[in-house]
Amino acid sequence: MAGNSGKPGQSVTGKALALLGAFDVMHPRLTLSELARRADLPLATTHRLAGELEAWRALDRDDDGRYRIGLRLWEAGLLAPVSSRLREIALPFMQDLYEATRENIHLAVRDGFDALYVEKLSGHRSVPIISRIGTRLPMHSTGVGKALLANAERAFIQAYCERPLPRFTRYTIAERGRLLRELRNTVERGYAQTNEEMTLGSCSVAVPVPSEQGAPAISLGIVVHSVRADLPKLVPTLRSAADAVALRLTETADDPAPGFLHDLPPLSAGNGGGAG
């Protein structure tokens, strides 16, 4: 870097991004030293860069001096297509599903080898589960995950199965052969199902959201208490919601800015300009 020591070859941008990447669900608040350690950067460097990020409000500071992800970064992130298009379109349908069941409703996309949770609705009556928006869970142990995996390309499924398959409960399908069979069943049935495979006490059904070749894979699912035996009954409702989402997605494929957005009123804050 433009400097006189340290390991060369890392760009400033890379370092700044490493700082952002130092935060995760388990570590949403970090002291300067923790930040430096986790991003693997010298303290002085971390201090300077974090200061710039803070000035732009990509980071915020707590009263106790800890760093957190800032409002401005949150705002920017919401412009990602998963949120500004997919979530926006799917939400009303998910609400319908919620009204019908009052259970956890999940919307996930495939990203790498994970199911990435894009939206989750849950009320006070829903089973508490670990999924959260923006987190990743494995594809072989979750409903939405299985729906995504079962409908992926053959080579992808193969690659997935060749990796270690973590086991979470005694019901998790962690054996290659069984998983492959399960996935074939899933495709035939047209929907995925889990029974206490991620968490004891909860089970789920999920369906793929039909998508064109090349478009990101999406799925929609419901998680309920394992005592409910009539899960498959929910499948038709689920499927019609998924189909409706797919339809809206193709209909609005090339809207520049989604929805009915006339010009927004003049804003005031949060436009602090570049740091420097």
Add this chain to the structure above:
Amino acid sequence: MAGNSGKPGQSVTGKALALLGAFDVMHPRLTLSELARRADLPLATTHRLAGELEAWRALDRDDDGRYRIGLRLWEAGLLAPVSSRLREIALPFMQDLYEATRENIHLAVRDGFDALYVEKLSGHRSVPIISRIGTRLPMHSTGVGKALLANAERAFIQAYCERPLPRFTRYTIAERGRLLRELRNTVERGYAQTNEEMTLGSCSVAVPVPSEQGAPAISLGIVVHSVRADLPKLVPTLRSAADAVALRLTETADDPAPGFLHDLPPLSAGNGGGAG
């Protein structure tokens, strides 16, 4: 910058952030040239930096080469307290409100002179309105905004009123004196109300979420068709939801990572490390 021309005094980090800041609701997809123009950077510089951001997946590219906000940035943004704490806590209560009314439910915080929408629930039966998660609307013309403004410090209200007050419909309260009177009423009543002040055809009620001194100001509101005359009837429900949210917020004030998060399973993708 470490370079040989251009306007000095701008840091690399500042430029990278300027690129992120070039995206907004009206411009969620940008070509390289647009990006360069909007961020006010030379094309070559934009190209290089955008490339690094893309490598980290802070940006993505469309099939047609346009840049968009990337998944990784979206994930990072979700770690901001507004999302990972406030939204997480408020959502079930908002669901209850939605079940009871099937109307638009809004959660907003005060940021600068704007009401920043943190969460919005709406189903197919709700009035379509322009609010979206992550967008800002003025405080004098929206329900949640008035609830925030009315309960702000005296000096802040003063400062707000001295700025121009944009008018959106013929019902918008755009006169200083009337606005101040309206805000006093709001405080006395204990809830804010709007009647077609932002959009013709819709009106709203909102209440502040009680918060400690120094904590960010939050409010909760409902937007309905203007034909519904019984809006104030909703206030008690709304208020008890707001109180419940406030209580949960103080109860969980210093949880490190929210909720019941045992260690997450091993992730695979989306951890591409720094760009270089």
Add this chain to the structure above:
DNA sequence: CGGATGCTTCCGCTCAACGGAAGACGATCG
């Protein structure tokens, strides 16, 4: 085919970025 527009690569110059070191601060301990 000429001209306009937009994307990508090249490359030598230079100053922004670097980070060790030292100072300030605060908490804990004997």
Add this chain to the structure above:
DNA sequence: CGATCGTCTTCCGTTGAGCGGAAGCATCCG
């Protein structure tokens, strides 16, 4: 109360990462 430790902040001389104009491509259009 002085010593020790951990954390945060500032300073400053050195240098290679970043710079961006310019040239090269790729499309599109009349």
